[in-house]
Amino acid sequence: MINRHFVLLNDVDNVFVCCKQLLTGESTGLEGSDAVMTADITVGHKIARRKVAKGEKIIKYGVSIGSATKDIVFGEHIHMHNMKSDYIASHTRQKRSGE
Amino acid sequence: MKGYLRADGRKGIRNVVLVTYLVECAHHVARSIVNKSISDDVQLIGFPGCYPNEYSLKIMEGLCTHPNVAGVLIVSLGCEGFNREQLSNVIEASGRSVDTLVIQKSGGTKKTIEAGIASVEKLVSAAEQFELVPMDMSELVVGTICGGSDGTSGIGANPAVGHCFDKLVALDAICIFEETGELIGCEQIMAERAITPELGEEIMKSVEKAEQYYTRMGYGSFAPGNAEGGLTTQEEKSMGAYAKSGSSKIHGLIKPGDIPSQGGLYLMDVVPDGDPMFGFPNIVDNAEIVEMIASGSHLILFTTGRGSVVGSAISPVIKVCANPETYENLSDDMDVNAGKVINGEATVQQVGDEIYELVAKVAQGQLSKSEELGHQEFVLTYKKFEGIGPSCLPTAR
Numbered sequence: 001m002i003n004r005h006f007v008l009l010n011d012v013d014n015v016f017v018c019c020k021q022l023l024t025g026e027s028t029g030l031e032g033s034d035a036v037m038t039a040d041i042t043v044g045h046k047i048a049r050r051k052v053a054k055g056e057k058i059i060k061y062g063v064s065i066g067s068a069t070k071d072i073v074f075g076e077h078i079h080m081h082n083m084k085s086d087y088i089a090s091h092t093r094q095k096r097s098g099e
Numbered sequence: 100m101k102g103y104l105r106a107d108g109r110k111g112i113r114n115v116v117l118v119t120y121l122v123e124c125a126h127h128v129a130r131s132i133v134n135k136s137i138s139d140d141v142q143l144i145g146f147p148g149c150y151p152n153e154y155s156l157k158i159m160e161g162l163c164t165h166p167n168v169a170g171v172l173i174v175s176l177g178c179e180g181f182n183r184e185q186l187s188n189v190i191e192a193s194g195r196s197v198d199t200l201v202i203q204k205s206g207g208t209k210k211t212i213e214a215g216i217a218s219v220e221k222l223v224s225a226a227e228q229f230e231l232v233p234m235d236m237s238e239l240v241v242g243t244i245c246g247g248s249d250g251t252s253g254i255g256a257n258p259a260v261g262h263c264f265d266k267l268v269a270l271d272a273i274c275i276f277e278e279t280g281e282l283i284g285c286e287q288i289m290a291e292r293a294i295t296p297e298l299g300e301e302i303m304k305s306v307e308k309a310e311q312y313y314t315r316m317g318y319g320s321f322a323p324g325n326a327e328g329g330l331t332t333q334e335e336k337s338m339g340a341y342a343k344s345g346s347s348k349i350h351g352l353i354k355p356g357d358i359p360s361q362g363g364l365y366l367m368d369v370v371p372d373g374d375p376m377f378g379f380p381n382i383v384d385n386a387e388i389v390e391m392i393a394s395g396s397h398l399i400l401f402t403t404g405r406g407s408v409v410g411s412a413i414s415p416v417i418k419v420c421a422n423p424e425t426y427e428n429l430s431d432d433m434d435v436n437a438g439k440v441i442n443g444e445a446t447v448q449q450v451g452d453e454i455y456e457l458v459a460k461v462a463q464g465q466l467s468k469s470e471e472l473g474h475q476e477f478v479l480t481y482k483k484f485e486g487i488g489p490s491c492l493p494t495a496r
Contacts, residue, residue, distance in 0.1 A: 007254065007441070017250055018329070019441040043424055043441070044250020044329030044404065058331075061253065065284070065335035078331070085332035087283050088313055093323040 003028055006047070010062035015046040015078055017060070035075030046078040058083050100463045102234030103169065106194025110234045111166035112397045112462045113140065115413055116222045118172045118215065119163065120145035121186075122179035128200075128208055129174040132215035139470070140226075141219055142412045144477045151180035154371075154482040157356040160189045161393030163197075167413050169226030170196035172218050174211070177203030196225040237362065239462060240273040242391030242399045243343045245281070246384035249328020249404030249422055253339020255440030255450065256402035256421035261345035262451025263400065263458065264364065268347040271362030275353070275391050276344045279309040279368050280320040280380060284334025285341040289366070292349045297490035301352050305368040315375045324405045328422070343402065350493040354484050355390035363493055367391060377481040385409055385478040388416065398461055400454065408432045410469025412477045417457055417467045419450075434468050 002008050005028045006016035018041045022028060027036040031049065041047060046060065052072040057064040070082040080090060102110030118141065120129035126145055133143040144162060146155050163171045163186065171190050175183045183199055190197040198218040205211040243260050245252055264274045282289060286306035293299035313319050319333040330336045350363030359365050369390055370380045381387045388399050388411045399416045401407065406425040410416040420426040423438025430436075435454055439445035461467050 009254065017254065019251075019254075019443075042329070043422060046250070046329060046331070060335060061338045063284075063288075063338060065338060066332040079329070080326060080331055083331055085319070085334060087310060088319040088321075088333050090321050090326060090332055091318055091323065092326050 002030065006030065008049070009060060012059055012062050014049045014052055014059045016049055018043055018045045018047070030075065038075070039077040041077060048072045048074055048076045048078055050074055100234050100236070100459065101231045102238070103166070103229040104232045105166055105229070109166040109395070110232065110238055111168070112464070113167040113413070113415070114169045114226050114229060115167050116141045116170050116172070116219060116226055117163060117168055117413070118143055118174060118219065119159065120174045121181035121183055122149050122176050123147040124176040124179065125174045125202055128202055128211050128215065131212045132172065132174070132219060135212070135216050136219055138223065139473065141223065142475050144412050144479070146181060146479050148481060149179045151182060152481050154355070154484055155479055156182055156186065158390065158393040158479055159186055161356045161358070162389070162413060163190045164193040164195065165392060165395065165413055167397060168195065169229055170222035172215060172222060173197065173199040174215065175199065175201045177201045196222050198222065236267065236459060236462070237271045239267065239458070240275065240359070240395040240397050241267055241458065242275040242277070242388070242394070242396035243402070244277065244384055244387050244391070244399060245340050245343060245402040246407040246409070247403045247405035248325055248330060248336055248339060250330055251328070251421040251438070251441050252402055252404040253342055254421065255437035255447065256404070256419040257339055257342035258447045259437050259440065259450035259454055260343045260400050260402055260419060262448055263454040264343070264345035265347055266451070266455050267458070268345070268362065268364050273359045273362055273365065273395070275365045275367050275394060275396060277367035277369050277387055277391060278320065278340070278381070279305045279366070279370050280313050281340045282306055282337050283310050283313070283319070284337045289341065289349065294348045294350050294493060295490065298349065298352060301488065301491050302349065302366060305352060305366070305370070308372070309370040309380070312370045312375055312380060316379055328405050352487065352491040353394060354487055355482070356393045357487060358395045361493055367394065371482045372485040373483060376483055382480060383478055385411060385476045386480060389477060389479055398458065400458070402437070406432070408469070408474065409476045410467070410472070410474025412475045415461050415467040416469045416474070417454070417461060418469060419454060432468055432472065
């Protein structure tokens with residue numbers, strides 16, 4: 001556990017995973033600076049541990065879990081709006097994404 | 100601990116009498132027979148379709164001769180394609196009592212229900228004749244599945260089940276993990292854990308097949324709730340799911356209904372072979388649970404983040420909840436709170452040990468939460484498989 005809101009699962013990961021929710025505008029100390037939440041971050045969701053360039057791999061558990069589809073800044077929510085599978089598209093109740 | 104000794108030498112941790120319908124047209128009659136019984140050990144399973152299918156026959160045979168099963172009442176309409184004679188012969192040859200009622204020959208709904216109630220009474224009496232003999236943890240077959248996964252599943256519940264699996268495999272028990280479609284992205288690291296290079300190649304091929312199959316279906320094994328819970332991609336979900344397998348060597352690759360003959364960790368390839376024919380590989384979690392039970396699983400470890408509530412016919416389901424908020428919300432349904440890991444209140448090993456202890460207790464007869472609540476879900480549909488190759492079977496330990 002990094003702090004009471006986030007865990008780091010592997011040293012090489014570029015994401016933190018939320019273990020206690022933080023709402024938009026709230027901040028928490030990560031990597032020696034203050035990360036301000038750009039969205040409501042609930043348990044299980046990911047935020048960027050550092051800046052991630054479009055096309056770069058998202059690393060969790062020490063392995064790639066997909067690629068960034070946009071440039072991502074430190075502390076930003078990482079989810080279907082800015083990353084995609086390298087294998088098969090995911091879908092939500094409304095639509096498919098990552099296609 | 101003790102188990103019910105069956106004629107084939109396998110031992111059961113429950114003593115269930117099954118009522119199985121062989122086509123949807125016989126469902127109501129079969130259900131009415133089960134509803135008239137006051138015992139939770141009289142359980143309903145069935146197959147909906149009218150067309151014959153080798154896979155569903157194989158699974159039904161595996162279920163009806165499962166160590167937890169003592170006897171079976173088959174309920175047929177009469178004109179469906181299911182080979183009821185073969186099913187009955189296989190059950191009889193296994194040393195179990197079996198009755199068949201054919202509605203079209205039994206005078207219809209009312210008379211068949213009456214005959215069924217009498218038959219079940221007889222089967223329950225016969226079930227009591229099975230001897231309880233000493234049974235060891237090493238004789239257990241344990242399957243695992245995740246359902247309603249979220250971003251917490253891979254942190255607490257799944258690695259804790261993996262730890263429990265490592266302990267069971269070390270004792271020479273049989274452990275089964277599955278759903279190659281939910282292992283897309285893990286194929287390389289998984290193949291490296293295979294006990295032989297040939298098995299590693301088979302594992303790689305099974306995951307490639309899953310990827311092609313799901314691509315044809317247009318959807319991965321990824322539900323909207325997974326995304327709401329913070330999972331973004333199939334491979335992210337896969338990495339979390341993969342943790343359930345623990346760290347033992349992988350001893351074999353089986354297909355649904357194949358029963359491992361020696362202890363070890365097995366991957367079940369649940370994705371059909373050949374061109375996609377019957378739709379999604381598994382329409383819902385319970386279809387996978389049924390397949391692991393058909394392969395001999397005495398009990399199932401079910402991890403969840405979003406909060407599944409299901410159980411199963413035949414074998415107890417133990418629910419391990421990864422998400423502390425879900426646990427709080429659905430605690431009546433959850434056996435183990437793995438949310439303690441993400442809250443920093445317990446380690447993965449501690450929760451894994453707790454799961455192991457619970458496996459021992461449930462194997463000794465303690466009811467799991469889903470059993471207490473009366474959950475006996477069951478799903479069996481059409482599929483097509485080819486047999487496994489020789490390199491899929493364990494050759495050495």
